[in-house]
Amino acid sequence: MALTLLSRAVRQTRVETAVYRQPVSRVVVDTSTGSIEVRRADAGSPITVQRTLEWSFGSASSQEAVSADVLTVQARCQNTVGFGVCSVSYVISVPATTAVNLTSSTGSLQVRDLAGDVQARASTGSVELTGLQSSTVTAETSTGSVLVRFTAPPTSVSARASTGSVEVVLPEDGTKYDVRASTSTGQQSVTVPVDSGSPRHVTASTSTGSVDVRTAA
Numbered sequence: 001m002a003l004t005l006l007s008r009a010v011r012q013t014r015v016e017t018a019v020y021r022q023p024v025s026r027v028v029v030d031t032s033t034g035s036i037e038v039r040r041a042d043a044g045s046p047i048t049v050q051r052t053l054e055w056s057f058g059s060a061s062s063q064e065a066v067s068a069d070v071l072t073v074q075a076r077c078q079n080t081v082g083f084g085v086c087s088v089s090y091v092i093s094v095p096a097t098t099a100v101n102l103t104s105s106t107g108s109l110q111v112r113d114l115a116g117d118v119q120a121r122a123s124t125g126s127v128e129l130t131g132l133q134s135s136t137v138t139a140e141t142s143t144g145s146v147l148v149r150f151t152a153p154p155t156s157v158s159a160r161a162s163t164g165s166v167e168v169v170l171p172e173d174g175t176k177y178d179v180r181a182s183t184s185t186g187q188q189s190v191t192v193p194v195d196s197g198s199p200r201h202v203t204a205s206t207s208t209g210s211v212d213v214r215t216a217a
Helices: 002-009
Strands: 012-020 026-033 036-040 047-055 059-067 070-078 086-094 099-106 109-112 118-124 127-132 136-143 146-150 156-163 166-170 178-185 188-190 201-208 211-215
Touching (some): 012 059, 026 036, 047 059, 047 070, 070 086, 118 127, 127 136, 146 156, 201 211
Parallel strands (some): 036 086, 036 109, 109 127, 127 146, 136 156, 156 201
Antiparallel strands (some): 012 047, 059 070
16 A cells, blocks of 8 residues: 555656658557557648656656668666556557557557558557548457448458457448357357458457457447
């Protein structure tokens, strides 16, 4: 209890914003503890990275660089005493066609209204990808729910959890999909048009939790 109170007493928070105006086709983000949210920017806008740094002992920082049209963003935590708070969370705005690759050990992942390919992987935390026009999407978490919602038919979708529900929502336009859905403990529902020979593939699975592959209501 005393250590917890001390950690709270010395906790510090800083919010920073960086702007990247050079051409970027892919954004790669990696944080050990913290959430990541990626949203669509207005057409012609640069990429903006807003980071929230929080720490009680040591320091929190973000290392960022653009190389060969890829923006890499990596959180850094240095804890000098072995306990206390350290997290780096991001809110990133990108052009609609930008591809994103997100990783968080502890924290939620959100992507909204993008058309570029998406990879989002969390160890502990929910993954919520909505308003997508992306062709290829991977969404995975060990502990937490997965929601992937499309406004245009995708080509390849992989949505997986170890413990948590998995939901894939596809456009209600008659498109047929090769669907592979499975759960060890929980309910399973597939209500989209299905064709095992379709070039459009959807995999949705969890070990413990429900699986639902459906069209938008």
